[in-house]
Amino acid sequence: VRAWHRDGLRVALVPTMGNLHSGHVRLIEIARAHAERCVASIFVNPTQFGPSEDFARYPRTPREDERKLADAGCDLVFMPEVAELYPHGGEGATRIEVPGLSGILDGEFRPGHFAGVATVVSMLFHIVEPDIAIFGEKDYQQLTVIRRMVADLCMPVEIVGAPTVRAPDGLALSSRNQYLTESERALAPTLYATLEQAAKRLRSGDTDIGGIEREGMQALEKAGFRPEYVSVRQAADLAAPAPGTRELVVLVAARLGKARLIDNLQVTRP
Numbered sequence: 001v002r003a004w005h006r007d008g009l010r011v012a013l014v015p016t017m018g019n020l021h022s023g024h025v026r027l028i029e030i031a032r033a034h035a036e037r038c039v040a041s042i043f044v045n046p047t048q049f050g051p052s053e054d055f056a057r058y059p060r061t062p063r064e065d066e067r068k069l070a071d072a073g074c075d076l077v078f079m080p081e082v083a084e085l086y087p088h089g090g091e092g093a094t095r096i097e098v099p100g101l102s103g104i105l106d107g108e109f110r111p112g113h114f115a116g117v118a119t120v121v122s123m124l125f126h127i128v129e130p131d132i133a134i135f136g137e138k139d140y141q142q143l144t145v146i147r148r149m150v151a152d153l154c155m156p157v158e159i160v161g162a163p164t165v166r167a168p169d170g171l172a173l174s175s176r177n178q179y180l181t182e183s184e185r186a187l188a189p190t191l192y193a194t195l196e197q198a199a200k201r202l203r204s205g206d207t208d209i210g211g212i213e214r215e216g217m218q219a220l221e222k223a224g225f226r227p228e229y230v231s232v233r234q235a236a237d238l239a240a241p242a243p244g245t246r247e248l249v250v251l252v253a254a255r256l257g258k259a260r261l262i263d264n265l266q267v268t269r270p
């Protein structure tokens with residue numbers, strides 16, 4: 001990477017946990033459009049998983065991933081072992097907290113998750129030294145946390161958000177969709193339909209945020225999900241919407257069978 005920088009080439013990083021799908025391939029394409037060289041990292045980061053979460057069973061497909069990255073035109077893959085990034089273990093490792101943003105929404109249901117994400121992303125930035133890094137908008141809160149960390153700690157990396165890639169029925173692509181049974185997969189697009197219904201109300205000028213969130217929760221429960229939250233927030237900082245704020249985002253997290261699914265939709269209100 002340093003040789004590339006010496007040659008004046010711009011370098012993009014796409015951090016991933018592997019098990020790549022077409023959403024990740026899109027991130028590589030966006031990286032290549034922004035920079036002359038593209039690096040992808042594959043690392044299932046233990047510190048962003050809670051003790052009862054799916055770290056052990058998270059799908060790992062390194063050989064297929066390498067092939068997909070090569071086909072997508074990625075120049076370099078960084079695939080460290082856990083002991084390389086956490087030589088003294090994850091527990092006692094130095095951590096980056098983004099207070100405020102880390103404890104709300106997903107942070108409420110996954111304590112410590114965003115500290116794990118911010119810490120590993122900061123390590124990847126220090127190791128790879130990219131000029132720019134691409135993150136999917138599917139993980140909207142993660143993207144917001146990373147933008148804030150980069151701004152607060154003056155990290156010299158430009159952060160680019162990439163639109164969510166969806167299946168034709170609206171379900172956002174995610175490695176965790178594999179946990180769904182056939183019948184659950186058929187139900188799963190209800191998540192996106194719920195977001196669209198909330199967005200429709202907001203676009204029509206409806207200001208009953210509580211009512212919109214309650215309607216979303218009820219629709220998901222009725223369809224057989226175990227929803228954790230449906231929440232309307234300001235797109236810029238995930239705060240509760242002030243009356244004059246037009247740029248909003250509706251975020252949802254819900255369990256369906258063994259899967260925990262998240263999604264979001266950005267909305268501009270009149």
Ligand code: PAF
Pocket residue numbers: 015016017043045048117120121139142
């Ligand atoms: O979005 C992901 O895949 C992960 O949270 C990331 C950003 C690679 C950090 O482990």
